[in-house]
Amino acid sequence: MMVDLQKRIIGGHKCERRYHVRLRGVAADGSSSLCGGSLISQRWILTAAHCLETIFADLGVLLGGAAQEVQITGKPVIYTDIDNNNSDRFHDLMLLQLPGNSNIQPTNIKTLLTAFNVFCGNILKQFFMLPSLEPGKSQTLHCTDIKVVDCEDLRHTLLEKAPKVYQVKMYQHWFCGQSLGVDICYGDSGGGVVHKDKIYGIISFLGDPRYVCRKAAAFMDLCNPQYAAWIKRTTA
Numbered sequence: 729m730m731v732d733l734q735k736r737i738i739g740g741h742k743c744e745r746r747y748h749v750r751l752r753g754v755a756a757d758g759s760s761s762l763c764g765g766s767l768i769s770q771r772w773i774l775t776a777a778h779c780l781e782t783i784f785a786d787l788g789v790l791l792g793g794a795a796q797e798v799q800i801t802g803k804p805v806i807y808t809d810i811d812n813n814n815s816d817r818f819h820d821l822m823l824l825q826l827p828g829n830s831n832i833q834p835t836n837i838k839t840l841l842t843a844f845n846v847f848c849g850n851i852l853k854q855f856f857m858l859p860s861l862e863p864g865k866s867q868t869l870h871c872t873d874i875k876v877v878d879c880e881d882l883r884h885t886l887l888e889k890a891p892k893v894y895q896v897k898m899y900q901h902w903f904c905g906q907s908l909g910v911d912i913c914y915g916d917s918g919g920g921v922v923h924k925d926k927i928y929g930i931i932s933f934l935g936d937p938r939y940v941c942r943k944a945a946a947f948m949d950l951c952n953p954q955y956a957a958w959i960k961r962t963t964a
Contacts, residue, residue, distance in 0.1 A: 764919030775918030874905040906944035
């Protein structure tokens with residue numbers, strides 16, 4: 729479970745995206761976990777798999793507006809494949825089914841069959857939540873622009889400083905983003921990375937959890953054909 733300690737993002741600004749979802753879980757001891765997500769159809773939310781324990785979805789998070797809270801009771805669907813030892817491998821993508829149709833307009837997923845290098849250097853718009861369950865803290869949606877960069881430096885950092893994490897991440901399909909003065913925080917996980925109103929990625933993990941704005945952040949790559957086919961098949 730990712731626990732939102734800082735409850736902020738770096739370099740963001742207020743914005744309105746009705747399809748953004750705030751996922752919230754409350755543990756037995758009263759502590760809370762927070763994640764983001766995107767409503768991709770009337771019944772389905774797309775988020776990060778490590779947000780598994782969050783069980784409430786706040787739909788229609790508006791700039792200064794109220795949200796519609798829905799409890800997620802259906803079984804989460806996590807993307808898995810098989811490794812060389814015939815064992816399941818989990819990827820950081822999860823679909824949550826709402827108990828009923830939402831009246832919020834969903835966003836679209838753009839499936840691209842072209843090579844990823846077409847996007848390198850483009851500016852993507854990365855949508856974050858600025859969530860909080862504490863009185864007096866902002867609960868409005870924040871957004872920021874972030875540039876797609878090469879992931880080689882982040883892969884090297886994981887391999888050198890967090891080899892166990894690297895073993896889990898190396899087989900997954902993700903891309904990286906970094907811009908001056910921009911970073912993500914705990915609690916932003918699962919939010920959508922959007923370009924021209926199409927979702928291209930899901931916020932997955934921090935490049936450097938200790939220091940902000942020093943390393944690129946990683947996003948699950950929804951342009952991967954296997955991921956796109958899984959989403960289409962599951963939500964059909």
